[in-house]
Structure formats: C-alpha cells, structure tokens
Amino acid sequence: MVEQLSWKVGGQQGEGIESTGEIFAITLNRLGYYLYGYRHFSSRIKGGHTNNKIRVSTEKVRSIADDLDILVAFDQETIDVNAHELHSKGIVLADAKFNPTLPEGVDVTLYSVPFTEIATDLGTSLMKNMVAVGASSAIMNLKCEVFRDVVEEIFSRKGEQVVAKNMEAIVKGAEYVREQDKGNLHQMELAEADGKKRMFMIGNDAIAMGFLAGGCRFMAAYPITPASEIMEYMIKKLPEFGGTVIQTEDEIAAATMSIGANYAGVRTITASAGPGLSLMMESIGLAGITETPLVIVDTQRGGPSTGLPTKQEQSDLMAMIYGTHGEIPKVVMAPSTVQEAFNDAVEALNIAEEYQVPVILLSDLQLSLGKQTVEPLEYDNIEVRRGKLDEHPDLPELDKGEYFKRYQVTEDGVSPRILPGTKNGIFHVTGVEHDETGKPSELASNRKNQMDKRLRKLKKLPEVFPTPVQIDARYEEADVLFVGFNSTRGAIEEAKGRLEEEGYKVNHAHIRLIHPFPAKEVKALVDQAKKVIVVENNATAQLANIIKMNVGSQEKMESILQYDGTPFLPGQIHQRSKELL
Structure with missing residues (x-):
C-alpha cells in the first residue's frame, strides 16, 4: 500500500x-x-x-x-x-x-x-x-x-x-x-472520505472564475499560449452574466479596447503572455497617465521572442515592473496556488479601480496550465470595491469654460472619478501631460504636481495588501531562507521539509506582491537568516536582484536558477541548496 x-x-x-x-x-x-x-x-x-x-x-x-x-x-x-x-x-x-x-x-x-x-x-x-x-x-x-x-x-x-x-x-x-501480473502492483491507500467535493482545475480557469466573481463584464484579448484558456472560459461563461468577450486583431487593440471599456465604467480585463505584453507596453503607459483602471494577466512562458511557447519560465518580472517608458504607478501581483489565483483576480479588479492604475496579474505556465486538486472556492468574503468612482454624482453646474477636475491633486494621489457623460462632469482625456481638468499642459510646476500625485498612490499599498508575502517562518534564527514566487512554491515547500529532517532550520517566503515591493516584511525575514536562497525559473536572477534593490543584504544572497523550460522538482532544489549551505 x-x-x-x-x-x-x-x-x-x-x-x-x-x-x-x-x-x-x-x-x-x-x-x-x-x-x-x-x-x-x-x-x-x-x-x-x-x-x-x-x-x-x-x-x-x-x-x-x-x-x-x-x-x-x-x-x-x-x-x-x-x-x-x-x-x-x-x-x-x-x-x-x-x-x-x-x-x-x-x-x-x-x-x-x-x-x-x-x-x-x-x-x-x-x-x-x-x-x-x-x-x-x-x-x-x-x-x-x-x-x-x-x-x-x-x-x-x-x-x-x-x-x-x-x-x-x-x-x-x-x-x-x-x-500478466508480474507481482509489483502499486495499490493506493484509500483516500479519506470527508464528503468534500474538490475541484480539479488549472490556474487559468481559477483566474477567469475570480474575474467573474469580482464583477468583470468585458474581456478583449488575442489568443496566445499559455493564456488562451482564460479567454475560452470567459467566452463560455461571461454572457450568462450579461457580459461579452471580443477577440481582437492583436494585443495592442486588446489593451486599448480594455482601457476604453474601463473608462466607460465597465470592469474589464485582458490576458496574454510575454510577446503580447511587449505589444501592450505603450497602452499600459496610456492607462497610467490617464489614470484609467486596467487589469492584465501575464502568463509567463519561455522567451525571448517566440522562445519556448509551451514551456515553463519566469523571465517577465523586470519587464512587468519597468517595461513602460516614463514613470507610472503600477501594481504587479503573483499568486502561487490555484486558490490564490482566484482570490488575486478579484483583488486585481479592486486595486485597479481603487488606485486608478494598471494592475498586472503575473502567472506562469506551470500555474496557469498545471491541473491540481482545489478545495471548494470561497465566495462569501468577496467584495467589490470601486474606490472613488461616483456613478451618480450631483455635481454643481459649471461656468462657461470650466471643466470637472478629473485629475485633481489630492493627498492620497487618487483623484475623483466619474463616468463619461455625467451632467456637469465634462473633462479632457489625453495621453500627454495635463492639468487637473485634463487639458494639455507643459508647465514645469504642473508636471511636477501631476507626477508626484500619481506616484504617491501606491506608497501604502504593501501595508494594506492582503498577504503581500506568504510566510512559513518558524525560526527566529534560520540557517536558510528560501524565497520564490508563482508556481515554485510547492517544490520549495518539499525541499524545505527535507532539509528540516536533516537538521537545518529553514524559513520560506513566497512573494505575492512583486511591485510595489513589500520591503519591510521581506527584510525582517532576511535579517533572521544566515543565507537567503532565491529560487526562480530564469537565467538572470530577476527576483533576487529585486530583493537586493529593495532590501540589500547582497552578501547573504544565493540563487537557484532553472531556464531549460522545465519546472523545478523538489529534489533539485533540495540537492542544489545543500551544495550552497
């Protein structure tokens, strides 16, 4: 047995x-x-x-x-x-x-x-x-x-x-x-009958279900591996909730169409992979400067260019944070399980509207297409938060030549938002720098005010984000701290268990909020460890470099990298970490 x-x-x-x-x-x-x-x-x-x-x-x-x-x-x-x-x-x-x-x-x-x-x-x-x-x-x-x-x-x-x-x-x-029995059967022990009906599903389906539960009613996208299943699921289910899906001619159209729908007040998403995200970069900048909510799923795969379309990799990290030209506030989230993928899809919609920013939900091929048993998803705690959107404002009448201050400079960096066509709510929308009413302005003082306003939106997000770091840390003084993101979590957990059986004190931090980076939480764990081992599916240690930029402690950092298109096995992490200890 x-x-x-x-x-x-x-x-x-x-x-x-x-x-x-x-x-x-x-x-x-x-x-x-x-x-x-x-x-x-x-x-x-x-x-x-x-x-x-x-x-x-x-x-x-x-x-x-x-x-x-x-x-x-x-x-x-x-x-x-x-x-x-x-x-x-x-x-x-x-x-x-x-x-x-x-x-x-x-x-x-x-x-x-x-x-x-x-x-x-x-x-x-x-x-x-x-x-x-x-x-x-x-x-x-x-x-x-x-x-x-x-x-x-x-x-x-x-x-x-x-x-x-x-x-x-x-x-x-x-x-x-x-x-033909040859005497070496593998009889399984009976599974525990607890009466639960667990699902068996891929991460992409959980992401799509999260968007539905979070109020998404429109999706514009172009098919691409390994993201297509999100669109396929939404095509089947979204019409049942009064929504629709449009397959666009390319990813540029998908992103700009999503911006337009969000501007009109409809919760909208798009999904793609690395090559598609490259095409979307200018549009992500447009969402940033016009302060329009935009939610994009990036299901990472082997790159660059067409690369390895059907193989595992985690090499889009830096591009998702720094890919756009100029400087805008942007959120990058990274679920590590199917359950988290569902929850984070809901949260991505909320954050995009609350802060009026682009939000990238980062997945990878193993998480998006790997199928696993999932406990019943929890719907009772789902909430839809639309931030400062006022759908039925009673605005004062505007004098001739006046406009609504859609981009008003505020203490928290988030401006009032209304739906287009609102009475007494006319304002400009443009991709060039603008004043509080949206009218183009190149004044140095206005530029600084608007930039400062946009960039202070996310200052406190790591403090209020639900679980910015998934922590398994039982040791105040650890021999090693494992750090990872997305689908490496399970393999790291098993490697951690094997090292503990051998007498090592091991903590584990899995990053859920990649940007803005939860430096305070990660630094506390790094300070408790003699050595930090960052596990990631890329060749240039992108997550390790982000940690060094935000936390320091370069002298403690080691990397376990894999970029051959295959996911990590627990034994690989266990063996390679022992070589570093």
Missing part, C-alpha cells in the same frame, strides 16, 4: 494523450485523492512528443514528483524520453503495437499491452486510451467501475452504446494486465 504515486502518459500530440490523463485524474480526484498534474507539450497543433505527469496522494501536494511509478507509453519515444524518471520498482505499460523496448541500463518492469489491438477489436482504435486507463487501474488495484461516472459524463451525448464500449475497453485493459 502506498500513500502517493506518480503516473505519466505519453505519446504523439493528437492521439488522445490528454483525454487519457483527464479520465484517469478526474476519477481519482472524485475518489478523494489530491492530485497535481503538469503537461509537457509541443508548440504545434498535431505531432511531437507530449506527456502528462500526474501525482496522486492521500495528502495535499503542490508540485510534481521527482520520480515516476507508472509510465503509460503509446510510442517508443515516450519510453526513451521518460524512462529515466522511473525508480527501481517502476512499471511501463506500453502499446504492444510498436514492440516496446527499455533503454539500456533501465531496470524496471515492462508490460507490453495490446492497447490498439484490443481497441480495434471493440470497434475503433480511438479507444486505445481507455484500454490504457484500464491497464493503469489494474496496476493500482482499482475497480474498473470507479471510472463509470466520468465515462458517462464524457460520452453520454454519443449514446449508451458508446459509453458501454468505452467501459468495456477499460475492463479489457485491466483484465489483460491482471492476467
């Missing part, structure tokens, strides 16, 4: 790899297990190696596993590419169609199972993925019947006969493996 295992299915894109993983994972999620999945795929529509690695556990997990228990292979390339992850008791379930062989030096158990032949005998080779699910269930000693509800949900629209055939494929796959 095992408390957790790691399962991976691989093959060529377009031959049912994703559906195999979906049926397997959704079923186990409903049985009460916790799952964390990561999908490796190529940047093309069809063809190229793809795999889906899913960690299954009786306890909560937030990262993929170091090694592999079961590998389901639909081609020889899957074995060649992934077999090194298998431990000594690992199992390969491979389609007999391609006469599978193990690489030299890999000593694991191979089951050659006729996935394609069994499926073809049942009516179509397309069901080979269901045969593979059945074979996996036999290795884990699961009853085939546990998959029925999921199979019915997926195939019921095609008729009862299709449902029956797919269930038969599962049964046939399980029977074949049981007949």
Whole structure:
C-alpha cells in the first residue's frame, strides 16, 4: 500500500494523450485523492512528443514528483524520453503495437499491452486510451467501475452504446494486465472520505472564475499560449452574466479596447503572455497617465521572442515592473496556488479601480496550465470595491469654460472619478501631460504636481495588501531562507521539509506582491537568516536582484536558477541548496 504515486502518459500530440490523463485524474480526484498534474507539450497543433505527469496522494501536494511509478507509453519515444524518471520498482505499460523496448541500463518492469489491438477489436482504435486507463487501474488495484461516472459524463451525448464500449475497453485493459501480473502492483491507500467535493482545475480557469466573481463584464484579448484558456472560459461563461468577450486583431487593440471599456465604467480585463505584453507596453503607459483602471494577466512562458511557447519560465518580472517608458504607478501581483489565483483576480479588479492604475496579474505556465486538486472556492468574503468612482454624482453646474477636475491633486494621489457623460462632469482625456481638468499642459510646476500625485498612490499599498508575502517562518534564527514566487512554491515547500529532517532550520517566503515591493516584511525575514536562497525559473536572477534593490543584504544572497523550460522538482532544489549551505 502506498500513500502517493506518480503516473505519466505519453505519446504523439493528437492521439488522445490528454483525454487519457483527464479520465484517469478526474476519477481519482472524485475518489478523494489530491492530485497535481503538469503537461509537457509541443508548440504545434498535431505531432511531437507530449506527456502528462500526474501525482496522486492521500495528502495535499503542490508540485510534481521527482520520480515516476507508472509510465503509460503509446510510442517508443515516450519510453526513451521518460524512462529515466522511473525508480527501481517502476512499471511501463506500453502499446504492444510498436514492440516496446527499455533503454539500456533501465531496470524496471515492462508490460507490453495490446492497447490498439484490443481497441480495434471493440470497434475503433480511438479507444486505445481507455484500454490504457484500464491497464493503469489494474496496476493500482482499482475497480474498473470507479471510472463509470466520468465515462458517462464524457460520452453520454454519443449514446449508451458508446459509453458501454468505452467501459468495456477499460475492463479489457485491466483484465489483460491482471492476467500478466508480474507481482509489483502499486495499490493506493484509500483516500479519506470527508464528503468534500474538490475541484480539479488549472490556474487559468481559477483566474477567469475570480474575474467573474469580482464583477468583470468585458474581456478583449488575442489568443496566445499559455493564456488562451482564460479567454475560452470567459467566452463560455461571461454572457450568462450579461457580459461579452471580443477577440481582437492583436494585443495592442486588446489593451486599448480594455482601457476604453474601463473608462466607460465597465470592469474589464485582458490576458496574454510575454510577446503580447511587449505589444501592450505603450497602452499600459496610456492607462497610467490617464489614470484609467486596467487589469492584465501575464502568463509567463519561455522567451525571448517566440522562445519556448509551451514551456515553463519566469523571465517577465523586470519587464512587468519597468517595461513602460516614463514613470507610472503600477501594481504587479503573483499568486502561487490555484486558490490564490482566484482570490488575486478579484483583488486585481479592486486595486485597479481603487488606485486608478494598471494592475498586472503575473502567472506562469506551470500555474496557469498545471491541473491540481482545489478545495471548494470561497465566495462569501468577496467584495467589490470601486474606490472613488461616483456613478451618480450631483455635481454643481459649471461656468462657461470650466471643466470637472478629473485629475485633481489630492493627498492620497487618487483623484475623483466619474463616468463619461455625467451632467456637469465634462473633462479632457489625453495621453500627454495635463492639468487637473485634463487639458494639455507643459508647465514645469504642473508636471511636477501631476507626477508626484500619481506616484504617491501606491506608497501604502504593501501595508494594506492582503498577504503581500506568504510566510512559513518558524525560526527566529534560520540557517536558510528560501524565497520564490508563482508556481515554485510547492517544490520549495518539499525541499524545505527535507532539509528540516536533516537538521537545518529553514524559513520560506513566497512573494505575492512583486511591485510595489513589500520591503519591510521581506527584510525582517532576511535579517533572521544566515543565507537567503532565491529560487526562480530564469537565467538572470530577476527576483533576487529585486530583493537586493529593495532590501540589500547582497552578501547573504544565493540563487537557484532553472531556464531549460522545465519546472523545478523538489529534489533539485533540495540537492542544489545543500551544495550552497
């Protein structure tokens, strides 16, 4: 009996790899297990190696596993590419169609199972993925019947006969493996039945759900990996709430259209990845100088240029903070879990309107597309805060030639905001420097007043932001402080636990508010540590440099960097941190 295992299915894109993983994972999620999945795929529509690695556990997990228990292979390339992850008791379930062989030096158990032949005998080779699910269930000693509800949900629209055939494929796959039993099954311990219905979802879906719950009613965007699922979700759901989505001709149009909708009073978002954010930079500056709320999701991926469109990276950090020309107030947020992605999407909408600034919700490919078990989302505490927007003001009548002071200089830096068309509320809007009414002005005194006003908006944000740093710090004097952001959290947590088992005192800070930086909170943790190790998926230690700029303590800083397109494994962080200690 095992408390957790790691399962991976691989093959060529377009031959049912994703559906195999979906049926397997959704079923186990409903049985009460916790799952964390990561999908490796190529940047093309069809063809190229793809795999889906899913960690299954009786306890909560937030990262993929170091090694592999079961590998389901639909081609020889899957074995060649992934077999090194298998431990000594690992199992390969491979389609007999391609006469599978193990690489030299890999000593694991191979089951050659006729996935394609069994499926073809049942009516179509397309069901080979269901045969593979059945074979996996036999290795884990699961009853085939546990998959029925999921199979019915997926195939019921095609008729009862299709449902029956797919269930038969599962049964046939399980029977074949049981007949070939080689004595090394991986039977899972039963999951605790606490009655909760947990979701199994990607971060992008949680972000979209957060925007819906936070009152977003318009989205303008252009499709791009790994952000497209946000738009796809909103296309399905937003009309049910009286909203709409427009697919624009490019990211420039998406950003400017979002600015226009926000100016009109509609809560609006857009989402993209690095190349799209590059195109949006001028528009982000426009939102800054016109003090128009703007919420943008940046799902980081491998760069520069087209780079690695379908691979993990965290290299947009500096660009998101400093990318625009000139100086504007800007907020950069970075959730680290699916639950936080939901909450931060709501908060991004609130902050954008309260401070009348661009807000960038920073994600990465692993968080955006990695699928994981999620506790029921909490809706009761959601609030919509619109700041100084007065939707129904009773404004005094203006004298001839007078205008409403939309950009009035205020102590907190946030000016009064009304909807266009408000009676007695006429004012100018322009991307050039302007006075309090919006009229262009190049006076040196006015320029300084308006710049100072805009830049003091966010002075106190780190103090009022909900959880600017996610802290796990039990030691007043720590041997090491781990620091990370976005999806590295789970791998860091596991590496931290392993070091503690070895006698080290380890604290962990995960940055949720990247800009303006929560220097006070981070400095307190840095001061308590003998060494600070910053873990990030980029080549130039961007987060470490931001910490040095805001906190100092360069002499304590070390970096663990990874920029090969793959996410961190807990074992990698553990091993590399020991080399630094």
